[in-house]
Amino acid sequence: MDLIARISQQFQDSADTKLAAVELLAAPIAAATELMTSALLNGGKILACGNGGSAGDAQHFAAELVGRFERERQELAAISLSTDTSIITAVANDYAFEQIFSKQVRALGHPGDVLLAISTSGNSANVIEAIRAAHDHDMKVVALTGKGGGKIGELLRDDDIHLCVPAKRTARIQEVHLLTIHCLCDGIDCMLLGEDE
Ligand SMILES: O=C(CO)[C@@H](O)[C@H](O)[C@H](O)[C@H](O)COP(=O)(O)O
Numbered sequence: 001m002d003l004i005a006r007i008s009q010q011f012q013d014s015a016d017t018k019l020a021a022v023e024l025l026a027a028p029i030a031a032a033t034e035l036m037t038s039a040l041l042n043g044g045k046i047l048a049c050g051n052g053g054s055a056g057d058a059q060h061f062a063a064e065l066v067g068r069f070e071r072e073r074q075e076l077a078a079i080s081l082s083t084d085t086s087i088i089t090a091v092a093n094d095y096a097f098e099q100i101f102s103k104q105v106r107a108l109g110h111p112g113d114v115l116l117a118i119s120t121s122g123n124s125a126n127v128i129e130a131i132r133a134a135h136d137h138d139m140k141v142v143a144l145t146g147k148g149g150g151k152i153g154e155l156l157r158d159d160d161i162h163l164c165v166p167a168k169r170t171a172r173i174q175e176v177h178l179l180t181i182h183c184l185c186d187g188i189d190c191m192l193l194g195e196d197e
């Protein structure tokens with residue numbers, strides 16, 4: 001087995017997927033940046049959720065908003081719904097795993113907040129329920145998906161933003177999701193602080 005060749009191929013595939021995605025995603029990522037910045041400036045917050053690697057992405061995004069990305073700025077309101085093991089285990093145990101995010105959206109979400117919903121397949125039931133709860137609370141949704149967008153693509157409304165990575169492999173989609181999250185952080189900082197030199 002030629003591991004070096006496999007690794008080289010993965011780097012190549014990741015770079016190719018990112019370059020194919022920028023054509024489709026640059027404009028909607030810019031729109032998502034404006035939506036999130038406007039929500040934050042109006043006293044709203046961003047709730048983020050996802051499973052597995054996407055749970056890590058939700059936490060990563062919240063950490064960069066509450067802490068910092070690349071520049072010093074005011075703390076920004078973001079909460080990962082994938083983080084509180086007591087809430088997640090209680091809701092999964094007492095109700096259903098599908099409700100672990102939606103119950104938190106119903107508890108914490110207000111009109112004007114934004115839900116960042118992350119699912120590579122677009123089909124995770126708990127992320128779908130979170131989007132339904134966000135709509136019930138007059139929150140807009142930014143959805144990070146792949147594989148054609150799945151059921152989430154069908155559920156989104158016209159004023160939501162769908163960032164669907166044009167790829168089929170979960171790992172490649174996740175890599176573009178993380179890049180997208182960093183673009184959102186950079187764009188929010190840029191809108192709040194101005195362009196850096
Ligand atoms: O990170 C990975 C695979 O790269 C896994 O942990 C992956 O996130 C999990 O299988 C998730 O449950 C997949 O959910 P989704 O992206 O389809 O919503």
Ligand SMILES: [Zn+2]
Nearest residue numbers: 053170171174
């Ligand atoms: Zn992964």
